[in-house]
Amino acid sequence: MTKERARHSAGSGAMNRLAALRAARARPATGFVSQPEPRTIGSYARGKQLIAGNFLLAGYLIEGPGLSAWDLPMPDPSFEAALHGCIWLDDLAAVGDRAARERAQAWVFEWIARFGAGRGPGWTPDLTGRRLIRWINHAILLLNGRERAQADAFFRALGAQTLFLSKRWRSASPGLPRFEALTGLIYAGLSLTGMERLAPPAAEALARECAAQVDAEGGIPTRNPEELLEVLTLLTWAADALRGAGRAPAPAHLEAIARIAPTLRALRHADGGLARFHGGGRGAEGRLDQALAASGVRAAPPEGRAMGFARLSAGRTSLILDAARPPQGPASGNAHASTLAFEMTSGRRPLIVNCGSGAIFGREWQRAGRATASHSTLAIEGFSSARLGPEPRQGHPGAALLDETPTEVWVRPEGDPAHHILAGHNGYSPTHGMTHTRELALTPDGTSLAGIDTLGAMTPEDRKRFEVIFAREGLRGIPFQIRFHLHPDADATLDMGGTAVSVALKSGEIWIFRHDGVADLALSPSVYLEPGRLRPRGALQIVLSARVLDYACQIGWTLAKAQATPAAIPEPGRAGPAPSDF
CATH class of the missing domain: 2.70.98.70 (Beta-galactosidase; Chain A, domain 5)
Known part of the structure; x- marks a missing residue:
């Protein structure tokens, strides 16, 4: 890491901590404007493993039967980030039984007790946006059977994270991290009472990011096909949330979705998986088809290169070639x-x-x-x-x-x-x-x-x-x-x-x-x-x-x-x- 990158990282971390502490003391949200519905899909098998105490995150397996997620040894910063991003809630929700609900509730409310006051490594804009989306998606699971005092603590934590995002989303790196932060802010602003004022500026900022980060070919600077899929998923979620609240997504927002979907079709192999380039994988089973269907865009793949990749296809065979300069x-x-x-x-x-x-x-x-x-x-x-x-x-x-x-x-x-x-x-x-x-x-x-x-x-x-x-x-x-x-x-x-x-x-x-x-x-x-x-x-x-x-x-x-x-x-x-x- 260069000295400039190190100084920027340290300075950004200090500002995140200060903003988190201030947000935790602010006036909390008091409830949901409307009943949230889950939009994220998890893995039943991974959910069962979590219930058994086997945490497979970021390529590391930590066995901790009977341990809280927050008492586990942290083998790597990527493992800790995966914990604080709370995507594992999707997996527990896929199981959906009593044991899954108890684990989900215990780990989320322990997070609130330990980190909700603005402390800990989870207070970065991208992780906060990711976490807010999951907490709101699975709020019914998390609040089922809980007492009023616990529900109040849950909404205080949601409100604090929303206010934190409203101050710090700009510090997220351009690209997927910033899309995660802004989508989480839009989600929370539209869902939580007292936070409605934060949604319009976030929607405008998301539209600007779409214009800046999604090029005319429907590509992004990282040229990572799986990351492009994640961006499409977030943009579609944000558009659906805005429409559900009676607000029209900005033209730049919808135009980005319309450009990305055909590009992803060009980057899909005959077996339905994405081409694995520049750090991206094939994508979770069914995720690409679901994202394309949810986008509502039926346009065919573009002629010529898509995000710098060339495609040859005939009969049952598909070939995808990296035919552009690497990301810079x-x-x-x-x-x-x-x-x-x-x-x-x-x-x-x-x-x-x-x-x-x-x-x-x-x-x-x-x-x-x-x-x-x-x-x-x-x-x-x-x-x-x-x-x-x-x-x-x-x-x-x-x-x-x-x-x-x-x-x-x-x-x-x-x-x-x-x-x-x-x-x-x-x-x-x-x-x-x-x-x-x-x-x-x-x-x-x-x-x-x-x-x-x-x-x-x-x-x-x-x-x-x-x-x-x-x-x-x-x-x-x-x-x-x-x-x-x-x-x-x-x-x-x-x-x-x-x-x-x-x-x-x-x-x-x-x-x-x-x-x-x-x-x-x-x-x-x-x-x-x-x-x-x-x-x-x-x-x-x-x-x-x-x-x-x-x-x-x-x-x-x-x-x-x-x-x-x-x-x-x-x-x-x-x-x-x-x-x-x-």
């Missing part, structure tokens, strides 16, 4: 060096993937997951296409920003843009004088993908730099690898005397990977990083290794379906609506 500046805190990486899904089965975000497994895994080698693309050995800056000090939130990124990323559709694309980037020009170009062609029936990856020195300056590196390496050339990470459910084996790889999906499909013989082929271990698990999942990766011995090296490869899904093997979710239905 503060928006790059979770960004990956994934330029020209792609993911590919056949029907309901992911085939080619990226390793994903390792943030939930600690900083070392987070840093590893951001490297180019953790993505299905070309990487010069020991280098990434974008470089990471220094890590924050231990105990401080956040992650390293991207320091150096490709200055040029270009895309040229070839023939039919839905099936054929040519793209390139100069991320290796400063270090090796090399440019990576990738051409991908998907057959109209979606059964075969052909690729050509080229690593070459394109300009006189690049050739001079390459010659220096080439001489320094003792004329052995510049080593590089092209990786194709496989989903852990895919079963892969070397075939045809080691010249091909057979990949069997659980659907019964078999895909064959071949190459032109320029590179060496290997099947190597990989990992698949996903939330909700205690450790990374083991997987495999197809690796093509070669060296640039001249000014350029070109490698061709194909991935073709050799056997279709047998009719007797049903695919998961086929009984439900297809992703294109929303």
